[in-house]
Amino acid sequence: MSDLVIANARIVNADGTASGHIVVSDGRIEEILDVTEPVPVADRVIDAQGRAVIPGGVDGHCHVAQITSSHRTLDDYATTSAAALWGGTTTIMDFGIPRDANETPLEAARNKRELALASRCDVALHGSVISWDETVPAQLDELAAMGIRSVKMYMTNRGSTMSDNDTVLKVMKEMKRLDGLTIIHAEHDAIIVDCTEERAQAGEIGIEHLHETRPELAEELSVREVLAMAEYIGTPVYFVHQSTPGAVDLVADARDRGLEAYSETCPHYLLIDDGVYASEYPEWFACCPPMRDAETVAALRERFAGGAVDTVASDHSCYDMTQKRVHSDDVREMPHGLPGVETRMPSAFTALTEGAAVTDAVLERFADLFSTAPARINALPGKGRIEAGYDADLVVFDPTEERTVDGAALHMGTDFSPFHGRTLRGWPQVVVAGGRTVLDEDGFHDPGAVGRLIERGPQSAPAAVASLAGKGA
Template identity: 70%
Template sequence: MADLIVAHGLVVNGNRSTAAHVVIDDGRITALVDARQPVPAAGRVIDAAGRIVLPGGVDGHCHVAQITGPYRTLDDYALTTSAALRGGTTTILDFGIPRDAAETPLAAVEHKMELARQARCDVALHAAVISWDPTVPDQLERLAALGVRSVKLYMTNRGTTMADDDTVLKVMREMARLDGLTYVHAEHDAIVVDCTHARAAAGEIGIEHLHRTRPELAEEASVREVLAMAEYAGAPVYFVHQSTPGAVDLVTAARARGLAVHSETCPHYLVLDDTVYTGRIPERFACCPPMRSPETVAALRARFAAGAVDTIASDHSCYDLTQKREHRDDIRLMPHGLPGVETRLPVAFTALTDALGSCTEPVVLQRFADLFAAAPARVNAIPGKGVIAAGYDADLVVLDPTETRIVLGADLHMGTDFSPFEGMRLRGWPRVVVAAGRIVLDDNGFHDPGPVGRYLPRLGYRDRRPLARERS
């Protein structure tokens, strides 16, 4: 007898949909049985008739308990991973970013590994390098041995997390040698700094002017430079939170000429535009890159719907309004980042299905399953994730694709006092979530599984190729 069966649902993977009973035993999927057949015996059966069953989400870009300068996000692993599960995400990837010049990249990751012992869902990690020294190659080798196969580099944020061009190129070479992946925050620092200084001189440095200090050109100029360095170093690159169609097009063109490059965007860049900075609470939208013009958002959403973007990630950063309002009159001093790990599924699902004109067509659902789960697992080389198939981890989300709810920040669970999506009506809310074979969300509410999340070592970038083939 199986432990659990999710019966009669439309099982949606990245390239195929089938009506099936999902059989789960000992935390793994053991079989998919044609839904026309009787439901096998099980300790518990969840009836998913009339609903879709997606792979548990993989959020490749989260910041948990992050310290940047004088600010610390207000969450911990117990809180953020519980919110992730409520939102249908069963695996997160966090960053070990050095808190100051005294902390090494290896120590930053080891610190996060210790904190992650309280995680309720599975966790993988990225490293980050800010400055180069002779110990970095050995640290990167030791990180790779721990299964940390990616390093983040910031092209901006001078004085805190920014890496200079020499460091960027050296890290790319090391990551190519170690079969790793370079994550990049691409904004041209000189353009951002000069533009910010000009706005400050004009007295336009409050939050309502954020979008004018970090222009689209700064992002696209940085993407061009990073692509040139990646091509020179022979390094695979993943661009985080791309917010313009021009940035996505640069990645698409580079991939067409043979570079190993990937494009990520975030839900807020698909549904919010820069008019939010003229609203009543503009500090709710303080993030970098900022929101873009309505025309840019429409064009980015078209690229997203057409398949030019590889993954959708939350870029979750849990500050509250008190922290953001401390320096709302000077964006150079305020913390940037938005809470979003719990709302990634409904915001992205609504954006994609609105753009493609259907929330029930199999091809649309398959595209979403790839963006939400399969592609993040594949690109980041995480075995056992992102696919509903025998042998994979039993991570599932059951939802009614036509059901809508209104976002109320007070009803969310991310440890902050706002949501950038407050008041929006969205589709794609999880009704049932299964993580590692445990039912953590159903009609009776959230069932805290305790600190059962596992740390997930990852494969090398080239070693991920079998995952790229197994998409059904």
């Protein structure tokens, strides 16, 4: 007898849709039977009744219990991983970012591994390098041995997390040697610093002027510069939270030239424009890059629907309104980042389907953005596909179901959401993570600290189907 059967499912993978019964045993998909076959006996049978079933979400960009300068997010792994499951995400990827000059990249990653022991869902990690010294290559070797084969660097945030161009170039060379992935926060620091100083001198430095301190040009110039370095070295590069169609186009053009380059965006850049900085609660939207004008948002959404964007991530950062408002009169001092791991699924699905019919092709595109592409790009074994041998990470949902967001009723450990009051469609109804039903019509079923740390292989090698058994998070 199997552990679980999801019967009569509309099974949506990135490369096709079919109807069938999904049979689950020991945390993995045992087999998929044609929908015309009898429903097999199992400990539990969930009748999907023709609803869509997609692979469990992979959020490739989360910040959990993150310390940056004087700011610390309010969450921990227990909270954020549970919120991820509430939102249909069954694997989160966090960053080991050194909290200050005294913490090395290796120490930062080891710290996150310890914190991740409390995770309710599976976890994978990215490393981070801020400054170069002679110990960095050996640290990157150790990170790769731990299954951490990607390194993030910031092109801005002078004095805290920013890496200079020499560091970026040297780390890129090391990541090529290690067959890994370079991840970039692309904003041109000199332009941002100068623009911010001009706004400050004009007395326009509060949160209502955030979008004026970080122009689109700063993002696109930084993307252009980093692409040139990656092309010079011949190494893959992945750009987080792209907020402009111009930035996405630059990456697409580089791919056309043969460079392995990827674009990630976030739901808030697809649904929210910079008019919110004149709203009653502008602090809800303090993030970097900032929201863009309505025309830019519409053009980015076109790229998103059209296939130019590779992945959609939350860039989850759990601050509350008290933290946001302490320095809302000076964007240079306030913490930037938005909670979003729980709302990534419906907000991204809403952005993808706005004004469009929900066809099989649209559902397949969503499965790719939400799960398959981030699993593939990050070489996560066992993730991103509904197929025998893959992890039983599954989400049942009705693409037509709509709910209005209540920021206070979410589960992310904060008191607001940038989508508060908005009606979003495509919420998860049943979530299965590692074969365990964690969300159904009876609510949330906390599985406890069962999340595993997923170790990744070389960037150029296909990820193994089976996940790494026995690897506790």
